[in-house]
Amino acid sequence: MGKKKAMTYANLGVSSQKEDVHAAIKAVDKGLFPSAFCKVIPDIMTGDDSKCLIFHADGAGTKSILAYLWWKERGDVNAFKGIAQDALVMNVDDIACTGLVSNFTISNTIGRNKLLVPGEVIAAVIDGYQEFVDAMGKLGIAMYLCGGETADVGDLVRTVVVDSTVMARGPRDAIIETSSVVPGDAIVGIASTGKASYEREENSGISSNGITMARHAVLHRDYVAKYPEIVDPAVDKDLAYAGPYHVDDAVPGTSVAVGKALLSPTRTYLPVVKDLLSKFATAKELKSSIHGLVHATGGGMTKCGRFGSGVSYVKDDLFEVPPVFAMIQSAGKVAWDEMYKVFNMGHRLEVMCVPSFAEEVISAARRLGISAKVIGRVEKAAPGAGNAVIVRSRGRVFKYRSE
Amino acid sequence: MGKKKAMTYANLGVSSQKEDVHAAIKAVDKGLFPSAFCKVIPDIMTGDDSKCLIFHADGAGTKSILAYLWWKERGDVNAFKGIAQDALVMNVDDIACTGLVSNFTISNTIGRNKLLVPGEVIAAVIDGYQEFVDAMGKLGIAMYLCGGETADVGDLVRTVVVDSTVMARGPRDAIIETSSVVPGDAIVGIASTGKASYEREENSGISSNGITMARHAVLHRDYVAKYPEIVDPAVDKDLAYAGPYHVDDAVPGTSVAVGKALLSPTRTYLPVVKDLLSKFATAKELKSSIHGLVHATGGGMTKCGRFGSGVSYVKDDLFEVPPVFAMIQSAGKVAWDEMYKVFNMGHRLEVMCVPSFAEEVISAARRLGISAKVIGRVEKAAPGAGNAVIVRSRGRVFKYRSE
Numbered sequence: 001m002g003k004k005k006a007m008t009y010a011n012l013g014v015s016s017q018k019e020d021v022h023a024a025i026k027a028v029d030k031g032l033f034p035s036a037f038c039k040v041i042p043d044i045m046t047g048d049d050s051k052c053l054i055f056h057a058d059g060a061g062t063k064s065i066l067a068y069l070w071w072k073e074r075g076d077v078n079a080f081k082g083i084a085q086d087a088l089v090m091n092v093d094d095i096a097c098t099g100l101v102s103n104f105t106i107s108n109t110i111g112r113n114k115l116l117v118p119g120e121v122i123a124a125v126i127d128g129y130q131e132f133v134d135a136m137g138k139l140g141i142a143m144y145l146c147g148g149e150t151a152d153v154g155d156l157v158r159t160v161v162v163d164s165t166v167m168a169r170g171p172r173d174a175i176i177e178t179s180s181v182v183p184g185d186a187i188v189g190i191a192s193t194g195k196a197s198y199e200r201e202e203n204s205g206i207s208s209n210g211i212t213m214a215r216h217a218v219l220h221r222d223y224v225a226k227y228p229e230i231v232d233p234a235v236d237k238d239l240a241y242a243g244p245y246h247v248d249d250a251v252p253g254t255s256v257a258v259g260k261a262l263l264s265p266t267r268t269y270l271p272v273v274k275d276l277l278s279k280f281a282t283a284k285e286l287k288s289s290i291h292g293l294v295h296a297t298g299g300g301m302t303k304c305g306r307f308g309s310g311v312s313y314v315k316d317d318l319f320e321v322p323p324v325f326a327m328i329q330s331a332g333k334v335a336w337d338e339m340y341k342v343f344n345m346g347h348r349l350e351v352m353c354v355p356s357f358a359e360e361v362i363s364a365a366r367r368l369g370i371s372a373k374v375i376g377r378v379e380k381a382a383p384g385a386g387n388a389v390i391v392r393s394r395g396r397v398f399k400y401r402s403e
Numbered sequence: 404m405g406k407k408k409a410m411t412y413a414n415l416g417v418s419s420q421k422e423d424v425h426a427a428i429k430a431v432d433k434g435l436f437p438s439a440f441c442k443v444i445p446d447i448m449t450g451d452d453s454k455c456l457i458f459h460a461d462g463a464g465t466k467s468i469l470a471y472l473w474w475k476e477r478g479d480v481n482a483f484k485g486i487a488q489d490a491l492v493m494n495v496d497d498i499a500c501t502g503l504v505s506n507f508t509i510s511n512t513i514g515r516n517k518l519l520v521p522g523e524v525i526a527a528v529i530d531g532y533q534e535f536v537d538a539m540g541k542l543g544i545a546m547y548l549c550g551g552e553t554a555d556v557g558d559l560v561r562t563v564v565v566d567s568t569v570m571a572r573g574p575r576d577a578i579i580e581t582s583s584v585v586p587g588d589a590i591v592g593i594a595s596t597g598k599a600s601y602e603r604e605e606n607s608g609i610s611s612n613g614i615t616m617a618r619h620a621v622l623h624r625d626y627v628a629k630y631p632e633i634v635d636p637a638v639d640k641d642l643a644y645a646g647p648y649h650v651d652d653a654v655p656g657t658s659v660a661v662g663k664a665l666l667s668p669t670r671t672y673l674p675v676v677k678d679l680l681s682k683f684a685t686a687k688e689l690k691s692s693i694h695g696l697v698h699a700t701g702g703g704m705t706k707c708g709r710f711g712s713g714v715s716y717v718k719d720d721l722f723e724v725p726p727v728f729a730m731i732q733s734a735g736k737v738a739w740d741e742m743y744k745v746f747n748m749g750h751r752l753e754v755m756c757v758p759s760f761a762e763e764v765i766s767a768a769r770r771l772g773i774s775a776k777v778i779g780r781v782e783k784a785a786p787g788a789g790n791a792v793i794v795r796s797r798g799r800v801f802k803y804r805s806e
Contacts, residue, residue: 020522055549119423146458165568
């Protein structure tokens with residue numbers, strides 16, 4: 001085998017920054033708080049001027065392909081339960097970053113290839129939604145499954161797409177505007193790995209973004225021959241499932257199966273954010289301590305760069321790279337600057353706060369069994385240069401610019 | 404060419420009745436009004452006991468493949484604007500059948516293969532949503548675009564999936580329970596063809612269901628060779644795009660291009676239902692005249708059979724079969740009983756009402772430029788036999804049973 005091509009997101013047909021999508025929607029109204037983490041709209045359902053709505057859509061992306069593979073190889077359809085959690089948490093944890101942490105209404109959409117994906121898979125997805133909603137309910141976080149749609153669209157969908165849409169409603173004055181971050185703020189990272197008190201298994205740290213790269217970097221092309229439905233035939237043959245691993249192999253340095261690690265359901269940080277917000281009697285007090293919450297999914301460590309003005313996010317004490325991400329990097333020979341741009345690399349929630357509040361944030365996470373620490377700080381950016389994200393890690397410095 | 408295989412939905416990988424999906428979700432809570440046309444849930448957003456919510460998901464299904472084909476062949480990206488209307492109307496017209504006809508909040512989800520579907524397509528879809536929402540706004544029907552998600556998922560999606568999710572809120576006592584139909588009711592059909600006063604072009608009558616059959620029955624396999632991304636390779640080669648037509652050919656008996664006719668955007672009946680409901684001072688009065696509204700999409704003429712108890716829907720004076728459906732039947736040698744089960748066959752809204760109110764319904768439609776007529780009536784079913792749908796058409800009788 002010759003020199004291996006480096007794997008980038010662009011040559012796998014994915015834009016981690018979605019430049020053309022942002023261009024396509026640039027004329028779309030930005031809502032009440034353009035600098036909040038999600039689009040916030042007036043409460044047009046009731047007309048109450050003191051309230052607002054967030055209507056949010058996301059899904060498990062191509063992680064459903066991993067569940068499909070695991071199910072085909074191992075006969076274990078329960079992997080699809082985690083996919084429901086993925087589709088849901090990618091929504092609700094975004095919404096949590098605006099300060100709304102309960103009363104979520106949920107609709108789900110499944111698009112499947114009926115020739116390959118039978119009713120038992122649909123049932124597992126639906127069960128997964130119900131189990132997650134029940135578990136959150138026990139923690140005082142109310143979520144309601146309101147129904148959904150399953151479409152048989154084999155000419156469009158190779159295997160199965162699992163999406164969900166979530167609406168939340170709350171008082172306008174509770175909304176956290178992420179752009180309130182200022183130079184001097186501490187950045188607390190809340191770990192994506194380990195086992196939270198409300199989880200049943202260790203989490204590898206992976207979420208539902210970056211999965212196209214993870215699949216192709218890590219998994220063996222044996223699977224393409226066996227299941228041609230798991231890949232776009234237009235993807236460069238040298239890059240498609242060009243990895244060394246099978247789903248039963250262990251992730252280097254661990255005893256966890258590669259398939260399990262890649263399928264680890266996206267952790268929700270809702271209990272952490274709920275606990276944090278409960279410390280404050282008023283929204284004003286809250287905002288004097290917490291300046292921004294960032295859910296570091298698509299865009300990874302660079303995602304925060306979209307918020308604030310004239311600021312530089314300096315991250316110089318990240319968590320140790322979790323084994324699942326080290327495996328992806330090494331197997332795909334992915335450049336480190338690309339890794340930080342695509343994956344969360346150890347923490348998926350960032351709390352930008354006054355430095356004196358950092359210890360409270362760390363304690364809140366630890367009480368729920370999750371590691372947390374100050375991973376960096378907000379500095380003033382060079383004049384006229386827009387925002388920057390600077391990652392110092394592994395003896396190197398990675399600089400990213402945002403408009 | 405030998406004897407042509409008859410085309411059925413089952414052998415194309417689509418279940419028009421979705422038996423396995425209904426089995427998968429049978430344990431799911433049915434909401435406040437199990438016999439309403441959509442699932443209706445308590446107003447958990449505000450806790451107001453007099454109000455309710457509907458959270459509804461649907462999409463353009465494989466009609467987006469037709470837009471893709473038209474765009475590739477003709478360079479006209481505007482076909483994707485109609486796809487946005489399709490994705491939206493498949494939702495809002497279902498909701499209208501519960502009696503809620505305004506104040507819709509909308510979220511959209513697009514899943515695309517980025518290697519094939521560039522930003523200009525996404526922009527056309529977003530523009531299409533905006534144009535439709537603006538047009539409805541001029542008729543006093545309020546809709547709000549609340550944002551959405553575009554995912555690059557080429558390993559899952561061959562071309563592009565366009566879905567939307569809609570929430571509506573209204574008073575509980577306004578909800579029409581479709582199961583209120585009784586023997587003796589008239590069935591008024593509101594035409595799916597022609598040009599309504601609020602439309603810019605003649606509508607062929609097609610909606611966003613049955614499109615898998617329409618594509619394969621009508622279009623020529625030249626397109627498979629040219630665009631292999633428009634078909635699931637697992638579909639029977641004898642059935643895939645086994646039709647005689649190219650997109651520029653005229654639909655027999657018309658001067659309309661086949662591509663245009665198949666892409667005709669799903670008509671909304673919102674203005675008709677809004678006008679009908681406005682005739683009543685109270686919900687009680689309304690329900691004494693209108694017993695049920697049925698949006699005849701998936702399941703076609705048989706869809707009404709799911710509602711009511713011990714009733715037989717006798718449809719013996721349907722509209723003349725519109726040319727687009729006649730073309731599909733003839734090109735695919737589709738059995739007529741299958742045609743009535745998959746397509747609307749000339750009317751896509753059914754109003755079940757006391758016979759004395761039928762003339763009012765017909766007038767309401769005609770004022771908006773749409774044909775309408777009594778197409779049948781509700782009778783008592785044979786004891787113990789469940790519901791039935793009986794279509795008498797073209798000198799034949801087609802009987803369908805529902806549980």
